[in-house]
Amino acid sequence: xxxxxxxxxxxxxxxxxxxxxxxxxxxxxxxxxxxxxxxxxxxxxxxxxxxxxxxxxxxxxxxxxxxxxxxxxxxxxxxxxxxxxxxxxxxxxxxxxxxxxxxxxxxxxxxxxxxxxxxxxxxxxxxxxxxxxxxxxxxxxx
Numbered sequence: 078x079x080x081x082x083x084x085x086x087x088x089x090x091x092x093x094x095x096x097x098x099x100x101x102x103x104x105x106x107x108x109x110x111x112x113x114x115x116x117x118x119x120x121x122x123x124x125x126x127x128x129x130x131x132x133x134x135x136x137x138x139x140x141x142x143x144x145x146x147x148x149x150x151x152x153x154x155x156x157x158x159x160x161x162x163x164x165x166x167x168x169x170x171x172x173x174x175x176x177x178x179x180x181x182x183x184x185x186x187x188x189x190x191x192x193x194x195x196x197x198x199x200x201x202x203x204x205x206x207x208x209x210x211x212x213x214x215x216x217x218x219x
Contacts, residue, residue, distance in 0.1 A: 117145040
């Protein structure tokens, strides 16, 4: 009976963890596989849940949403979400893993370089943070 209780408790914990983090892991894998739009869409579908996530999951959400948007050319959106990840890390140092911290710093450097080039060329930023919304509006209905 004790074993059954432990098994049931472990199963519930596993289901709860998968339910909360399933889309985060899926989006991270999509990003790592080069499927940036898929990653951004998966995360975008859950944007209203970000405040309810643990700091660890919030920082992961912000990092991968920012990285995905940067790859898609939405530099304002990328700036917003990478800044969010930095803010979570500043409030809770150690929330970002070392490899994630390196990715975040590299992405911030890339964004700064893009901004400098645009300013030097006299260009205005072309994205206004609505890239994902624009894509969703143009997709055919299922």
